[in-house]
Structure formats: structure tokens, C-alpha cells
Amino acid sequence: MSTPLVRTGDLGRIAATYVTSALALAFAAAVLPGFRFSSFSQLLAAAAATLLVGALVRPLLVAASAAVGWLAVLLLAVLGQAVVLTLALLLIPGVEANSFWVVLAAAWIAAAASTIVAWLCTSGTSEAFTAALVRRTRKHRQPVDDPEVPGVVFVQLDGVPFPVMQWQLLAATLPTVGRWIRDGGYRLVEWTPILPPTTPASQLGILHGRIDGVPAFRWYDRALGRVLVANRAADAAEIERRATDGRGLLADGGVSISNLFSGDAERSLLTMSKLELKRGSADTRRRVAWYLARPDGFAGSFFGALAEIARERFEARRQRRRDVRPRGYRGWLFAGMRAVTNVLLRDLNTALVAEEMIRGTRVVYVDYVDYDEVAHHAGGSRPESLAALDRLDHVLACLEEVAASAPRPYRLVILSDHGQSQGAIFADRYGIDLAGLCSQLTAAEVEAVEQSVEGWGRLNGLLADLAGVDTTTGRAAHGAAQRVQHRSAPPTVTAASDLVVLGSGNLGLVYAAEETRLTMEDITARWPALIPGLVNHDGISFVAVMSTEHGPLVVGPAGIHRLSDAKVTGDDPLAPFGLLASADLFRAVSMPEAPDLYVNSAVDKDSGEVAAFEGLVGSHGGLGGWQARGLLLAPPDLSLPDHPIRGADHLHHVLVAYLEQLGHRSGISRNAAEV
Template identity: 60%
Template structure:
């Protein structure tokens, strides 16, 4: 450990020296461009660079505190103005510099801008700069219960167990390989529920229930509108229906960048509390430090720009190579990818580091890097695997940062679901699911099949960082723009007979109204609907209940009674595994379930599915690896035996047991008695 600290210190000294040299050179160039600025010796500019650099170190903490209170959007102009003033004062106080007032101001602004960029870029080449800066932020707090170990739960969003296992076997993810080799962690597979989505899995992991979530978004009969799980206002409704006050994080835990809070006292960047706890000072201070620090802003600026450029090049390369399956990847996705894989990744890490320094007992943080890219590129494409390696680097960072924590911390890695891939349904068959339903019913159909996951993550960031005054007005304007994308087309027009939603390769068909319709009701209204869907070559099965309440799964050449297991003809669930019947029966038992569940086919040779959204990598239904998730944890926290887990509510009990082994949950609220 001492050698690692010496390495970090040496890296800091090298970066400081590089910044000083380049700042001096930039000063000389800027002065050469200004005819009214001169110096008696080049060493005078070296002295100016040194004075301005030291002054910047002293001013930066003040900028952080001021911007955290008046609004995070103010930090950038404050930093620029502050550095310009510092540079001007240094120029007029160092002997040997001759400049008119306005020439000095112009030169100082040029130097402040270029010098800032150079300093930031010098710290952005590796994660060591950010790690070192985070470790220097301050001493760990003193906690009253140092004998209680802390736990950091890291959600690697969308990473399937087979994908991570292959990455380990192929020589990637060096941190995870080391953990497995030295026995500090063990890797297990678990099975999420249907739907295989982040909302259902994260509600189960954090709150211990997967009820009332039939998909990523659905028509809510109680509210008479569509609920979108990654829209903050809707996430709040979903959590309020599920929480009993005893969530995973109720005992001095923190939720970071999640959909739901897990009953944590503090939840930065968490959607279910974004509106209620808009603009927490802690989050704004972290963002202000992030932007004001060279190791922080360099990563959010240079890596964000680089990520956009890289995405556009990779998308073009896919087209040139005519890779299939693929979709058109536009500039909007490039920007959203840059947010998740650059800004949010480092900001999440900074927030986790702060919580470990404070001694928070448990932290649950969601890194969405791999999931976001795999949706648009594919589960095994180079850019997706690069994101997986990036997450492995984050684990190395957190492992290093944990050594400066206020208590001993264990790192536990969990994924919420996996992904399968394939050509989207609409591209493959020339019509989307809503269009097919309209053709079979000749009725007005409202289709909601656009992808909004990335927009929701941007929405939580904008909402949580909002404030009053000018910065508040700016962030609220951005919030309205992002929220509009998340909620686009989520209200059925009065004349819509059907609402059809896509959730990966799981489709949902609703007849708007307070009651769930049966197969008999649907046959009476639209006799071609169910047979036409079941017979379509891109649809594996259709599921609904009959008038007697019996759940049926209907395929092109057979059907299955989910209550008894009786099969007539060919079993439509045979391609999806022995667990498919249990998972589907559980989903259909929910009152929120649609009138019809529709699942795409799966190719048993390639494991390809066909998403009802415009996505290459998808999850939500059955087929392939979307129902294969992972758990990577210290064996001491797991106990002596491992039993197969099915459903995120079952995994919740495993995670709670880990906390209890560390001495947590003694202060958890008592269970509510009926």
C-alpha cells in the first residue's frame, strides 16, 4: 500500500511539473500575441506561472463553496473569472513584466483559458489523477462504531453473467480477475424476474419487492396513464407503493445514481427523490469540486468530448463494415453516451469516495456505462467490452479509495439483468408491434416504443443539481427539455382503442380503462388479434388470462396452461428454459399486468431476439442472456453455502444478510404488522 501511495505522489509531482512548464510556454505565446505586453526575461513568465498556480490552489476551495451555495452552473464562469484575475495580479506583481492594463487583462484571459485546458488535459490521461485528487480531499471522519464494516454495492447495469465470465476468461477486467484469483471474491449467477428490467430488479434489490412493475413502462389502470419508471415523478410513485421503510439502505445508507432510494436518508442523483430533494448541497459541492479541480473537470470535459468523437467514429465503422445486427446511432445517443460513460461515471465515483470518507455504513451506486452502449452497439462489440473494462477500472479506484475510508469497506458487485441482442422487430419485419396490432384490429392504436433509458439518466442529473435563481432557471429549462423526451407519447389519445408499449423484446398490449380484459373479451372485440400475433414469425408467444382467470401462453402451434402446466400441441415456452413458466406466471399474476404480454422469438443457435424498441441489445422479456445476472462478493459475506436465487426480491435477502454479518440493521425500523 505504501508503494501505491508513493506512485500516486510521484504522479502528482509529474503532473504538476508538466502543468507548470506548459503554463509558462502558454504565457510566452499569449504575450507574443499581445504587442503591449513584454518581459525582460523568459524566467519572468515562469515566475508568473508559479504564482498564478499557487494562488489558484488557494482560491479553488472558495470557488467550490460559493458555487455549491449559489448554484453549480455558476462554477464555470466563476472559475474562469477567478483565474483571470489571479493571472492578472501575478503579471503586475512579478518584476520584469511590462503591460498596459487592458493588454494584461486580455493576456490573462487567454492564459487562463489555454492554461486551464492544458492543466486539465495533463490530468486526464488515466484514472490515477482522479483517484489521487479524491484521496487528498481530506482526512476520514471519526465514526462512533468503527468495528462495523461498511459495504459498497456497485451495480454494473446490464452485465450478463456469461459476458463477465467470458471477459475474465479472455484476459480482460484485470481487477475482477485478481479478486477471483486471490479468493477475495467469488462469482455467482442469479436469475432476475420477468420483466428483466432495471426498474423491477432495482426495486427488488433495494426494497425487497418486484410487485406492481410489469415492464420498464406500462399503462397504469389506477392512474389512467402510462408510468415511465425512469421519470422522477413516476419513480416517486412507484417507490411510494413499494416501500415499508426497511429498504436495503435504511440503516445509515446512501443511494447514488439509482432509480429508487432503498429508504436511504440521502439519495443524490436518485430519480425517486430528485424532485423532492432538488439540488442537495452535498451533490452541488461534489460537482463544484469536480469542475474546479483539474483532475475532475479534465475528465468531464476531455473524456466527454472524446466519447462523442469515439461514438461517432465507431457508429460509422459499423456501417462501413455492414455489421449486423446494428441500428442507426445518432448524435443524441453520442451525447447521452458521453454523459453516462464520462461525466456520470466520475461523478458517481467522487460521491462514493466522499461517503466512504464520511464513514457511511452502506452505499449502493449504479454505473450504467456498459448497459447504455450495449443497447446500441451489441453485447460483445468492442465499444461495449471497453466500457466493461472501464467499469473494472472503477472497481480498482474504489478499492484504492476504500483504504482512506472512515471504516473498513467491502465491495460487492451485482448486476440487475443481462442483455440479448438482435435486429429490432420493426427493421426485421417492416412494421413495429403497434403497427401489427393496428393491422390485426383495424382500431386506433397508440404505440409507445421509443427508447428513453438514457434520457432518464440525464433527467435525474439535471433535476438533482437544480437550484434557485439564475442557475435554477437554467436547470429547470433543461429539465423540461429532458423530461419531454422521457415522457414523449406517454398519454393515450381519447380515441385510442389500444395502447401498445415496447420494453426490450417484451411487448405490452392494453385496452385503456380500469379493468383488465380477458382473452375472451379480446376475441369478442378483435377476433384476429391474438391468433394473428401468435402466428407472426417474429413473436414467440402471447400470454393472457381467460374468463375463468386461467393464465394461458399461446404460440403458433400450441398453448400452455400456466396454472396446471398442461400443454396442447407444441409448448410455446420450450425455447425459453425451464424457469420461463414460473417467471411468466408470477408476472401475469400482478394486477398491473397488461391484457396481453407479447414476447419475441429467440434463435437457439445465435440467442438473438427482436426488440420492440429500436435497440440492438435489449432486455425485458425472455430469451438469451437477459435473465442472467451476476453477483461478485467476498465469500465471508455470503456465508458457507450458495443457493440459486430467482428474482431480485430473493437477491435483496442475500444483500441484507451481508449487511447483518457486518453488524448493520440493528437500527432498522421495525417491520409493519398487519
């Protein structure tokens, strides 16, 4: 049975929008001295003309702004409604405005009212803009060549631990996921990220099948003589270049959206490793421009972002008022970043995925960072973090509705790249940060890189991919992206630096600023108090180091664990971390990119709380807590392996098998040398 072009709900929303626009224009005429009309019938005609002109003019504005660049897209968002309203008023005599600025104010009053009504009309249903996008693309879609081959959308819920998902399902706060499991036969299983449990290591493994070469979220590259940060465009491109064999998860006609790495996708949108700061994606700008040009698009996200900022400020104040501990500093800067990631970027990602599904794209991988962003600053088990997960459940319902209108059937596969652990910030708990502690123990010149930069990377990715061509607006967008990149860039390691200390969750990395790696014997000869001082600190559980004589070692306050043969002298420093910790650390310490010292914070034996070396109460990167407990939610017709999934590279093979099971990747050689 064919889907009707216009549904009853659509007619209701159009009618509600029309009535609201008319009432909003009447209100604007009452409060704006330069805006007036002769009769109410003229105002009704003006509202109708606004809807008609908008339908005709917006496509032209979208095309022009997307062609010119990012700044034009932004101006379209701010001024586009005023342009539409001005043109509409020219068609209706008797409705007048003294200036364009009066019209701009009237247009924003109308947009605010339309947003409120749209929210009321669509509460509990799929997002209004996505429904509009489905209707628009349905008019232009072409049949796909292989409609019998199901497509796959991999949805990454960044940082969601398996226990949190179980917890929320038991509380029945995730109706979409709960319905999929209860009625649709979906299966939820746990998988284990191998050290380090961070987005770059996990995404590289999931998308490219390789987990080596990434010792943390950021690290000192001895060959380059600088710090590599995975969410900086140039660094992400370098990391992917070293890892890819051309046969990534998305190599067979796939699309990467909002990821660090491309998975060898045919097309990449908002993907860090594929950003070109001098020339952004016109396709991305076109889609964003269409979104911004709609009253329920930009206005909806704009007012939603304001609401998110207000929500964040209220929640931060509530934590302080109730003296919730552990807690970190949550200022206005984070509130603005949260509004970008948890409203604008989430809406944009949903719109981009929806259009790819309507196009019939064979495979899509998208990363939603909402939970991870809030959990870092509020704590992974806190109400605001769980509420972010609830809103992602609504996104899944939206994608499910889009899939019903797509030109091919789709499977939605949900996964997280790692989990989250909670605990007080190391510097807050012990009165000194890791860099300061290393400086005290060595009297060396220490370059510290311990601030959290994940959110800045996401904002930089959005700006960079919207940058235009080499025009004034394109250069302005490029400049904005460069300023954001500078804000998140690590300090330069100078010749005066002796040690480089980096934080990656509760995992610290200590490097000598040299071209060669120092062994335990080298470190002991140069800074004899460093290793003993670290392992005997109350906030540190162990230090992992390479020994010339014994190979990789884990040193604790009362014992040593030799990783090559699991021989333990004294008390085993890895005893609190499970049977597999030894193998994880053996692989991590043996990597050429590994630091001279891995430093893992102490872990509370009762609560599982850790102490992050960054300014975060929710963290991931080391051992302890729920950070190494990822999740996979798969449809019933996609088989799960008989044994546990351990490592992102193993998960990559599981996902590739899903694609092959559905008829994908037939043209991709299994021999990397043939690529």
C-alpha cells in the same frame, strides 16, 4: 503505519502540472495576439502564482456557486480557470492580457495541456481527481463512532451479463476483478432476474425487497390513466412509495447514488425517486462545483467527453463500413448522451462514492451505466461495449485505492441488475413496428410508446439534482431539466386512443386504454384478429393473456400453455425458454399492473438473438438470450447461499444478510408494522 500526506507521485504530478502550465502559457503568448510577457522568468512566476491562487480561491468559488445553483456551477466550469489566471496575473508584473476573453482562451489552453499531461502521468493508475479528493477530505475527516464495523459499497454494473463477465475474465481484460478473484478469494456467481429483467424491476427488488408491481420499464397505469416511466422523477417516486416499508437495503445510514430508487437511504444523490425539480441538492452541487473548479476535474471530463464522442462516431462508422449486423442507428445525439453517461456521470459517481467512503458512510449503493448504455446501441458482445466494461474495471481499482484511506474498512460487492440480449430491431427486420402491427390487426387508434428513453432519464436526473433554489439560476436549471424530461416523456393517452402499445426490450405490452383489464374473451370479441395475428407473426414467439375461463395463458402459433397447472395443448410455446419460464409468466400475468397482452419477440434457437420492440440492438425486458443472467461478485468473508439466487427480492435478502453479518441494521425492526 500512517499514510504520508504528500506522496512522491503527488510531488511528481505537481511538478509536471507546474512545468506544463508554464509551457502552455508560453504557447498561449505565442498564438494569442493580446497575451504577452516580458521574460520567461515572469511566465514561470505566473504559472506558480496560478497554482497558489487556485488553491486559495477555488474553495470560495465552489462555495458561492454551490449556494447559488446549477447555472453558477456551469459558469464556474467555463470561467473559473480564467478567474484564477486573472488574479494570478495581477500578482506578477510584466505578464499582460488585453481582455478577459484573451485570459479565458489562455486558461483553456493551459487546461487542455494539463489534462494531457495528467492523463500521461496517471495512465494505468487510479484517476487523478479521485486521488485529489482523497487528499482534500483527509484534511477534514472526523473519526467515525464505530470504526470496527466494516462499510459496504455495492457497485452495480448496469446490464452486464454473467457470461460476458466470464468471457472478459478468460480474456484477462479485467485486471482488477481478475486479481480480486485470483488473489483475494472473491467469488463470482450467477443470479437470475425474474421477468421482467429491467432496471426498475431489479432495483426495486434489490433495494426494497419487492418485485411485484413493475411489469416492465414503463407501463400504462389504469388507475392514473397514463403511462408510468420508471426513470422519470415523479413516476419513480410513485413506484417507490407503493413498494417501500422503510426497511430498504440502505435504511441503516446508507447513501444512494445514481439509482432509480433510494433503498430508504438516509441521503440520496442523483437518485430519481428523490429528485425535487424545484430545489436540488446543495450538497451535490458543492461536490460537483469542487470537481468543476479543478483543472484536472472539468477539463479532464470535458476533453474526455470530446474523446468519447469521437470514439463513438468512429465506432459507429466502423460498424457501417464493415456492414456489421445486426446494428442500429447511432447518431450524434447518442454520441453526446454516451459522453454524458460514460465520462461525466461516471467520473461524478466515482467522486461521490469516494467522498462517502472518506466520510465513513456505512453503506453505499451506486449504479454505473456505462456498459448498458453502449450495449443498447452497439450490441452487448461488440468491442465498444467490452471496452466500456474495461473502463469500469479501472473504476473498481480506483475505489479500492480510496478504501485503503478510509476511516473504516470497506467491502466492495459488485453486481449487475440484469443482462443483455442482442438482435436486430423488430421494425428493421420485419418492416413494421409492434404498434403498426396492432393497428393493422384491429383498425383501432393506437398510441405507441416504443422509443428508448433510458439515457434521457439519466441526463434529467443529473440536471434535476444540480438545480438550485428559487433563483434565476435555479429556475434556469429547473427549465433545462424540464425540457429534458419533456423530450423523454411518453405521449398523452387521449380519449381517442383505443390501444396503448409499449416496448420494453423484446417484451411488448398492449393495453386497452381503459380502467379495467380486458381478458382474452373480451379482446377476442372486440378485436378477433389481434391475438391470432400476433402469435402467427414470424417475429413473435408467444402472447400471454388472462382468460376468464382458464386464468393466465400463454398462446403460441401452434399451442397453448395454461400457466395455473402447466397444462399444454398442442406445441408448448414456452419450450424454448426453459423450465422456469412458466412460473415467471404466471407471476407476471397475474399482477394487477400487467397489460392485457404481453408480447414476446421470437428468439433465434441457434444464436439466442431476440428482436427488440425499441430501436435497440442490445435489449432486456423479456425472455430469450442473456438478459436474465445477472452476476454477483462477493468478497470471501461474505457467505453465499447454498442454492441459486432467483429473483431480485432473493438477492435483496442475500445483501441484507451481508450487512447483518458485518454488524449493520441492528436498529431496524424486522416487522414492517413496527416501522
